[in-house]
Amino acid sequence: MSVVEQAAVLPAARPRPRPTARSVALRSLGVVFVLALLVFMVGPILWLALRAFSNVWPYPRFLPSDWTMKWWHSVFADKSLGHSIKLSFEFAPVVTVASAVICLPAAYAFSRFNFPGRRFLLVSLFATNAFPKIGLYISMAGVFYTFNLMGTFLGVVIVQLIGTVVFMTWIPTAAFSSIPRSLEEAARDAGAGPLRVFFRITFPLAAPGIFVAMILSFLASFDEAQGTFLVGIPNYITMPTEMYTLVLNYPEQAAAVFSILLAIPSVILMSLARKHVMGGRLAEGFQIR
């Protein structure tokens, strides 16, 4: 081995500096935090999962003493539960599409045009989420009574829309804004009219953001309980509102089963969103300025 090569190898072979007491303490503190986070996040879900299959779970024991599938059977056997699942899957897509139709043009306007009150409008969208929702819903109920919207499909759609407009406006606005105008201008230059530019260039490029916004809207609508309960009852009972009755009328194991059912779409859609946003070629493309 030549002298030069040896010199290059030597530093790597040198032993690592001895860990000091301080760095050991810091490291273990980090481990503790991660564990705590895990317990708080995974713990409840694990507990829920165990609960859904347990018959008897006496207090001090670590695991249930008796396992059963009967809660699953009873949930699936209950007609009204099945109906609520179906209803939830009807409302969520309708609300998502309605929200997209209303909010996407607004998002495009927010990102491409500078009009008076633009910032104020954007920020005020947050107001719907800043106040306790139930107060808002109750004042809305008054209006809904006058227009005969209480207990109607349309009424429920409107009340669920409120929770989606923030995602459906902010995320697509950011997506549109991240598309350099020169990309649109280059398409105009090549001979495309404004509409064609939107559908061939702007929309495909903003699609990942729009897709994520739609997933979040879908979930917001799917999980919405308070407003739906207030407006929909007694005609429209969706899964989250059904939870209220369930908790009162069934043992808590049945509620656990139902929670798991309610969580399935969220988990699937969230992982879809993650994959679509993080792994795409589109994300790379945005870096070309």
Place this chain on the structure above:
Amino acid sequence: MSESTTPAGLLIDRVSKDLAGRTIVDDMQLEVRAGELTCLLGPSGCGKTTTLRMVGGFLQPDAGAILIDGVDVSRLAPEKRPTAMVFQNYALWPHMSVFKNVSFGLRLRRLPRREIRDRVEQVLELVGLTHHMNSFPAQISGGEQQRVALARALVLEPKVLLLDEPLSNLDAKLRVRVREDIREIQQRVGITTVFVTHDQDEALSISDRIAVMSGGRVEQYADPTTLYREPATHFVASFVGAMNFYTGTVADGAVEIAGGVRVPCEGARRNGGAPVEIGVRPEDVMVSTAGDGAEAHVLREIPRGHYKELVMQLGEAEVRAFVGPEVSTSERQRVRFARAVVYAEGVLRPSTEPAPLR
């Protein structure tokens, strides 16, 4: 010349544009002959991009007209104009392959598939990128992206090609190579071209003519040699190339600069004796250790590779000279000017005789 018979490839006819209450382009007049490459050269913020965007149709002029081949296009939308633009950031569509990017405009025109394929292949061959036909913009280098952008503009066979600082994102070496490519392709295709840059080197090396802009106006419009040898205004003289400037007076065969230093200058002709601005290119500063030159002493010596730059004290002023690397640099030097340009009130004083040979 061409005005009387064939119309100009591009005529920017007394165009003005105000943005946010400021006049950005001010009564601009520019004629680019068919097949000619004109550079818009000027400092940052002088209105180059604004001018180009008006030609491309992305901005409406407030006054004046834009004519292409004699036809007024001022009121046409960008998609209706026979222009094609290469954007500073290339503006390639990241969700389309190179082929899709280049063929976009042709597909809009509903040309037959075969013809589209042929034309895209031809133009990609021209820019040397056939092997990247199916790559996506994010997968190719900056220089290659630049050439795709050029191909995308050329494939439309526009009457006027517009380039907005197309090389500013490339490193120095690549910049020189790609600008030569662009010039070569432009001449081969014979396309009327406006090339925006703030790099004088770039402008001097590829243009048929250069329009030097300042404050939204054209200061001088001339071929590179004229622009360099006879800059029409003080501004052009200081913007294009390096120039020593002195306030002084001109006598026969010499100039007198601040501090009463008299420097021999070939071709100098006395003219009234009023104080004027005198400009001397560093390569026109002759140094020798003997002779009748004005006395100067060397402050700094900067090696520039194939030549040397000397910074010298000349009376109360400084003078920069480009000399060959072989010139011995003793501390004391004698300085003569081989050529000087003279400005009265910022405007070139026409010399009574042709520029002397060096």
